[in-house]
Amino acid sequence: METTGCVVVGGGPAGMMLGLLLARAGVQVTVLEKHADFFRDFRGDTVHASTIRLIDELGLGEEFRRLPQSRLSSVVFPVPDGPPVTIGNFDSLPPPYNYIAMMPQWNFLNFLAGAAAQEPSFSLRMGHAATALVRNGGRVTGIRYRTADGAGGELLADLVVATDGRHSTLRRAAGLPPKEYPVPFDAWWFRLPRHASEQGAVAGIVPAFGRGQALVALNRTDYYQMGYLAPKGTDTRIRAEGVEGFRRRIAALRPDLADRVDAIASLEDLHWLDVRLDRLRQWHINGLLCIGDAAHAMSPAGGVGINLAIQDAVAAADCLAPALLRGRVPRAELARVQRRRQLPTVVVQAVQRVMHRVIFGPIMTGTRAGAPAVLLFLARHIPAAGRVLPHFVAFGPRPEHAPAFARRAEARPRPHP
Known part of the structure; x- marks a missing residue:
């Protein structure tokens, strides 16, 4: 029977970051990704300032900056009767974390996979789709999977972490229904x-x-x-x-x-x-934790979903690595991850719901064709408003730092040219 310390299901940003961090703690971790590679268009291509800072803390900043990327420094809205209005200017943030890096997500995921592969306790299995949970005595003890050629198997683990997205197979198998919010x-x-x-x-x-x-x-x-x-x-x-x-x-x-x-x-x-906005009331059962989109599907409004998922992964690694090294993860530790990340999730989704109601709803119903006047007024006349949005998007509420066990030689981040 195959065994591992932690099996992470889903090789997106949250899953790959969690695998890297746990491996750096010495945890035996296996990441399963159902596709044969990371190459898929139109996934989120943003790497936020808080993630860039995290990468620097991991000692990977220089390698990351060598990847092909471009710099998003502002968000501008057109105005029919005048010049465009800058809604958010990331240049107002303290350097070197005063921008959002734009790069194809497959480049970012390959970068994380390459860093994790340097750790002897890390394993990545491409073309492996989780199909069901394995249970024993009321506890999740592993997963069943199917490979690209149709073969099946079981992988037992001290903990299963679902990072398999908004259509999560594992959260459905665990019987964890999300609370859904309307999206226009x-x-x-x-x-x-x-x-x-x-x-x-x-x-x-x-x-x-x-x-x-x-x-x-x-x-x-x-x-x-x-x-x-x-x-919709x-x-x-x-x-x-x-x-x-x-x-x-x-x-x-x-x-x-x-x-x-x-x-x-x-x-x-x-x-x-199919844009969704939902959130699990409970992110865990005994032996299973959901994070990222598996715990809270985000709207693309504001483009913050990837950032939030990566912050979940950092918090989960920090909280759970000691228990995983001991070989047993009490459910109280899973609840601690949810408590730490629930407030940021609620705050971000509350902001997105306001954006849906104030900006996107009236546009979709045809009652307005453009940004609300109050938003344009704030951007034009209240300088502080132009600093709040960039910080919220670039860092989010309660940004996480790399755990001490995952840090390598102190990075020396340089301002982006």
């Missing part, structure tokens, strides 16, 4: 070409608003990563319009990009995100 929109992600001559900072965010729809463009080096937002439940209608109908929607919102909407060759080029 879904998102469709796709790419459009970006010409070298076009202006605008790489990594800049350019939103466009219409009645009943919105469009976000993230400037990349040679393409735009586009996010089209429409009222309209996916079937949008697809019934066909690719020509979708192209017309994009061209109406961004006439300056109408010359390249033919790059959307078919509806297969669209990645639909």
Whole structure:
């Protein structure tokens, strides 16, 4: 029978960070990822300032900064009757943590996997999908899995941690129902070409608003990563319009990009995100802990979901490593992780719910086509307001620091050029 100290199910940012930290504590940890590689488009590509600081604390900052990335330094809203308004300026934060790094998530995950592979107690199994929980005497004692070629097996562990996302197989198997909150929109992600001559900072965010729809463009080096937002439940209608109908929607919102909407060759080029906002009342049962999106699915509003998940992983490693080294994790320790991370989760989701109600709701219902006047007023006339949002997005409430056992040689972070 296969055994490990901790099995982490899901190789996203939370799972890979948790695996790295626990391995640095000397815990025998195995991460299972159901896909054969990390290469998937339109996952969250932001590495927040609190995560960059964490990477420096782990002694990995220099290697991280060598990865291909661009710097997001501000968020700007267009205004029909005047110049664009800067809603949040990350340059106002103290350097060197005064930006959000934008990079393909597969690069970030490969970076974490490479760092974790240096630890003798770490194991990563790609192409392994967890299918069920193994229980013994009222306690979760491991998982059943299926490999890419259809073979099955069991892996027993002192603790199972579910980091398998908003559609978590393990939280469903554990009977942990989430409390769901209304969300007014879904998102469709796709790419459009970006010409070298076009202006605008790489990594800049350019939103466009219409009645009943919105469009976000993230400037990349040679393409735009586009996010089209429409009222929840309209996916079937949008697809019934066909690719020509979708192209017309994009061209109406961004006439300056109408010359390249033919790059959307078919509806297969669209990645639909069923946006959810939910939270488990209880993140654990005996032998199992849920963190990240498995514990609290986040809206893309504000782009803070990855940051929150990584902070969960740091707190979980800090709390649980001693118990895992002893070979048994009392349920009280799992409850301690939830207590430590529940307040930040509640705060972030409360802010997202306000954004849904004040910004996105009126746009999706067609009662407004743009940012609320009060938000623009605060950005224009109240300097303190322009500093609050960047700090909240870049660090979040209660940012975590690397546990002492996970730190390596003291990093010397340098300001980003």
